[in-house]
Amino acid sequence: MTDLLIKAADLIGKGRGDVLVRDGRVAEVGSISAAGAASFNGTVVDADGLVLLPGLVDLHTHLREPGREDAETVYTGTRAAAKGGYTAVCAMANSYPVADTAGVVEQVAALGRAAGYADVQPIGAVSVGLAGEQLAEIGAMAHSAAKVRMFSDDGHCVSDPVLMRRALEYVKTFGGLIAQHAEEPRLTEGAQMNEGAVSAELGLPGWPAVAEEAIIARDVLLAEYTGARVHFCHVSTARSVAIIREAKARGAKVTAEVCPHHLLLTDEAARSYDPVYKVNPPLRREADVQVLRAALAEGVIDAVATDHAPHALQDKQCEWAAARPGMLGLETALSISVVALGGPDAVDWDVLAERTSRTPARIAGLEAHGRDPQPGTEANFTLVDPAATWTVVPEDLASLSRNTPYAGMRLPVTVEATFLRGRATVLNGKIEEETTE
Amino acid sequence: MKHLLTTKELSREEAELILEVTQQMADAVAGREVPKLPALRGRTVVNLFYEDSTRTRTSFETAAKRLSADVVNFAAKTSSVNKGESLRDTALTLQAMGADAVVIRHPAAGAPQRLTEWLDGAVLNAGDGTHAHPTQALLDAYTMKQRLGGIEGRTVAIVGDILHSRVARSNIWLLAKLGANVRLVGPPTLLPKDIDEWPVDIGYDLDASLKGVDAVMMLRVQRERQNASFFPTANEYARLYGLDERRLALLPDHAIVMHPGPMNRGMEIAATVADSPRATITEQVTNGVWVRMAVLYLLLTNGEAR
Numbered sequence: 001m002t003d004l005l006i007k008a009a010d011l012i013g014k015g016r017g018d019v020l021v022r023d024g025r026v027a028e029v030g031s032i033s034a035a036g037a038a039s040f041n042g043t044v045v046d047a048d049g050l051v052l053l054p055g056l057v058d059l060h061t062h063l064r065e066p067g068r069e070d071a072e073t074v075y076t077g078t079r080a081a082a083k084g085g086y087t088a089v090c091a092m093a094n095s096y097p098v099a100d101t102a103g104v105v106e107q108v109a110a111l112g113r114a115a116g117y118a119d120v121q122p123i124g125a126v127s128v129g130l131a132g133e134q135l136a137e138i139g140a141m142a143h144s145a146a147k148v149r150m151f152s153d154d155g156h157c158v159s160d161p162v163l164m165r166r167a168l169e170y171v172k173t174f175g176g177l178i179a180q181h182a183e184e185p186r187l188t189e190g191a192q193m194n195e196g197a198v199s200a201e202l203g204l205p206g207w208p209a210v211a212e213e214a215i216i217a218r219d220v221l222l223a224e225y226t227g228a229r230v231h232f233c234h235v236s237t238a239r240s241v242a243i244i245r246e247a248k249a250r251g252a253k254v255t256a257e258v259c260p261h262h263l264l265l266t267d268e269a270a271r272s273y274d275p276v277y278k279v280n281p282p283l284r285r286e287a288d289v290q291v292l293r294a295a296l297a298e299g300v301i302d303a304v305a306t307d308h309a310p311h312a313l314q315d316k317q318c319e320w321a322a323a324r325p326g327m328l329g330l331e332t333a334l335s336i337s338v339v340a341l342g343g344p345d346a347v348d349w350d351v352l353a354e355r356t357s358r359t360p361a362r363i364a365g366l367e368a369h370g371r372d373p374q375p376g377t378e379a380n381f382t383l384v385d386p387a388a389t390w391t392v393v394p395e396d397l398a399s400l401s402r403n404t405p406y407a408g409m410r411l412p413v414t415v416e417a418t419f420l421r422g423r424a425t426v427l428n429g430k431i432e433e434e435t436t437e
Numbered sequence: 438m439k440h441l442l443t444t445k446e447l448s449r450e451e452a453e454l455i456l457e458v459t460q461q462m463a464d465a466v467a468g469r470e471v472p473k474l475p476a477l478r479g480r481t482v483v484n485l486f487y488e489d490s491t492r493t494r495t496s497f498e499t500a501a502k503r504l505s506a507d508v509v510n511f512a513a514k515t516s517s518v519n520k521g522e523s524l525r526d527t528a529l530t531l532q533a534m535g536a537d538a539v540v541i542r543h544p545a546a547g548a549p550q551r552l553t554e555w556l557d558g559a560v561l562n563a564g565d566g567t568h569a570h571p572t573q574a575l576l577d578a579y580t581m582k583q584r585l586g587g588i589e590g591r592t593v594a595i596v597g598d599i600l601h602s603r604v605a606r607s608n609i610w611l612l613a614k615l616g617a618n619v620r621l622v623g624p625p626t627l628l629p630k631d632i633d634e635w636p637v638d639i640g641y642d643l644d645a646s647l648k649g650v651d652a653v654m655m656l657r658v659q660r661e662r663q664n665a666s667f668f669p670t671a672n673e674y675a676r677l678y679g680l681d682e683r684r685l686a687l688l689p690d691h692a693i694v695m696h697p698g699p700m701n702r703g704m705e706i707a708a709t710v711a712d713s714p715r716a717t718i719t720e721q722v723t724n725g726v727w728v729r730m731a732v733l734y735l736l737l738t739n740g741e742a743r
Contacts, residue, residue: 319551
C-alpha cells in the first residue's frame with residue numbers, strides 16, 4: 001500500500017531525480033535501479049515540474065480539540081495541514097480541558113493517529129490550567145505515550161520569572177524546552193492591536209512591542225543562566241530579532257519562530273476594524289515585516305510556524321474588541337513563506353526546507369520528519385508546483401473555520417501532493433479520503 | 438455621504454456643507470412658533486445606545502424630532518461575548534424593521550463601521566470607544582465659527598486626556614482639515630504613542646501652550662485614571678493641567694473656552710471658568726442639536742429638496 005515511485009521531481013531545488021518508497025520508507029533516490037523498477041508494484045506519481053520538499057512541520061498549531069470542536073477538530077485541522085504540505089504538527093496546549101496532564105496529551109496524539117493526515121505531536125502546558133501559578137505535571141507528560149518534549153502556556157506568557165526559571169530547569173532532565181509566548185501582561189492589559197500611530201488613530205488600546213521584547217530579553221538571560229533551551233513563539237518585532245541575534249552570537253540555546261502573517265501583513269489592516277486581522281501578538285509595522293523576512297532568510301529566526309488559530313464565525317463577526325485573536329495559517333503558510341523568501345523564482349528551496357521542515361522538526365524532536373529523501377528515511381514529503389498560483393477562497397479551505405486574512409489574495413505555489421510515510425494524504429491537489437495505514 | 442463614521446473620512450467640502458446646513462437649520466427653526474421642519478416625515482431614526490449618555494441621546498432625539506422623523510430609542514446592553522445579543526443580530530433586527538438611520542453609541546471602537554456591513558440604512562456614529570465622535574467635533578467647529586468668525590488659521594489647544602478621548606481625535610482631523618492649527622497639551626501618559634505622525638503640535642506645559650490660542654478645549658479627565666498611574670493625584674492633575682482663573686488670564690482676550698461635557702468642576706476646569714462668559718459650554722449643547730439635524734438631513738435626503 002505504501003509503495004510509491006515519485007518520478008522526475010526537482011529534489012529540494014537541487015536537481016531532478018526519482019524517489020522509490022517501500023513500506024513507507026525511502027528505498028532508492030536518484031535514478032532507480034533496474035531491479036528496483038522491476039519489482040515495483042505501487043503508485044507512480046509523475047512529478048515533472050514539481051519540487052519535492054521534506055514534509056512541512058508546524059511548531060505551533062491550535063487544533064481546538066478537545067473543547068472547541070465547533071472551530072476545529074484534530075481531523076479537520078490535520079486535513080488542513082496535509083493540504084498545506086505538512087506531515088507533522090505540534091498541537092498547542094490551550095484546549096478545554098487544557099493539555100496539562102498525560103491523559104489529555106495522549107488523547108490528542110491518539111486522535112491524530114486515528115485521523116491519519118499528519119503526525120500530531122502534543123505540546124504540554126507549562127502551568128496547571130495555563131494559570132501561570134503552579135507547574136503542570138511536565139514529567140508525566142514527557143514520559144507518557146505522547147512523549148512531550150515542548151511545553152508552552154501559549155496564549156498566555158509565563159510571566160512569573162520564578163516559574164519560568166523552574167520550568168526551564170525542570171525540562172533539562174529529558175532534553176525538553178519551553179516555548180514562550182512573550183508578552184509582559186501588565187504592559188498589554190486590554191490591548192487590541194500594535195501600539196503606534198495606527199492604534200492611536202483607531203482608538204484601539206495598543207500592544208506595545210516592548211511587551212514582547214522585555215520578556216524575550218529576560219528569558220534569554222534565564223536560559224543562559226540555567227543552561228536550558230528556550231524557544232520563542234511568534235516573534236513579531238524588529239527589536240526581538242536583534243535580541244535573539246545577540247543571544248545566539250553568545251551561544252545561548254535559543255530558537256525562534258515567525259508566523260506567516262507577521263511576514264506579510266501590517267497593522268494598517270486594522271483600519272477595516274474587521275477582526276479577521278486581530279491576532280496575538282498583533283500585526284506590526286512594515287519595518288518589522290522587513291526585518292523578520294531578512295531574519296528568516298538569514299536563520300536568526302529558525303522556523304516558520306503557523307499559529308493556525310481557527311475560530312467560530314460568531315467569534316469574528318463582531319466588534320474588534322469582542323473578537324477572539326487568531327487566524328488560520330496551515331493552508332497558506334507555504335505560499336507566504338515563499339513570498340517572504342523572495343518569491344517563487346528567487347526562493348532558495350533548500351532554505352525554505354530548512355525553515356519550514358528540517359529545523360522545526362529538530363526543535364520539536366520529531367526525528368522521522370524534516371528529512372531529505374535518503375535510503376532508510378520515512379517518506380514524509382510534499383510536492384509543490386513552483387509555477388502555479390492560487391486564490392484563497394475561505395469556503396474552499398479544509399479547515400472547519402473561515403478566519404483567513406488572505407481571502408481573495410492571489411498567492412504563488414500550490415501543494416500538489418503530500419505523503420505521510422509514503423501514503424498520499426493529498427494527491428493532485430486534493431485531500432485523499434482514505435487514510436488508514 | 439452615506440454614513441457619518443469619522444471626521445477623518447469627510448472631505449473639506451463635505452465638512453463645510455454640514456456646517457452650512459447647520460446654519461440653515463438654526464435659522465429655519467429659531468423664532469418659529471413650532472420649532473419643527475417636515476423634512477424627514479415618515480422616516481425612522483433608531484438611537485442604538487450601548488452606553489448611557491442622556492446628553493447625546495437626547496440631542497439626537499431632539500434633532501430627529503425637529504425634522505419630524507419617527508424616533509425609536511433602543512437601549513442595548515453592552516455587547517460582550519457572553520451577555521446579550523450580538524451587535525450583528527441587533528443590526529439584522531433593525532434592518533428587518535426598516536430603520537432608515539441608526540445612531541449608534543458603543544464602547545467598542547469601530548462598532549459603527551462594523552454595523553455598516555450588516556445594515557442598509559445610514560449609520561451615524563454617536564461615539565465609539567476612544568475612536569471617534571464626529572458630531573461633537575462638528576458642533577465644536579460650528580461653535581468656533583460662530584464665536585471666532587472662522588476656523589482657517591485659528592489656533593486651538595486641546596488639553597487633557599487625549600489618549601482616551603474620541604472627542605479629541607475627531608476634533609484633530611476636522612480642525613486640521615478646516616485649516617486650523619492644533620496643539621495637544623497633556624501629560625505624556627495621556628498622549629497616544631507616535632502622535633508626532635499626526636498633524637498637531639505637542640506640548641506638556643499648559644501655561645506655555647495657552648499663548649496665542651483662539652480656543653482652548655478642555656477634555657474631561659476621569660479621577661479614576663490616577664489608580665492606573667496616569668497621574669499621581671487629581672489635585673496634581675488640576676494644578677498642572679486644570680484651567681483656572683490665573684490661566685484664563687493668560688489667554689488672548691478674544692479666546693474662548695470649550696468643554697464637551699460632562700465637566701469635572703475643580704479637576705480640568707475651575708467652576709468660575711466654566712461659568713465665565715468666555716465659556717461656550719451651553720452654546721455647544723444648543724449647537725449640537727442644529728449639527729445633528731444637519732447631518733441627519735444630509736444623510737437621509739442626500740441633500741435633495743433643500
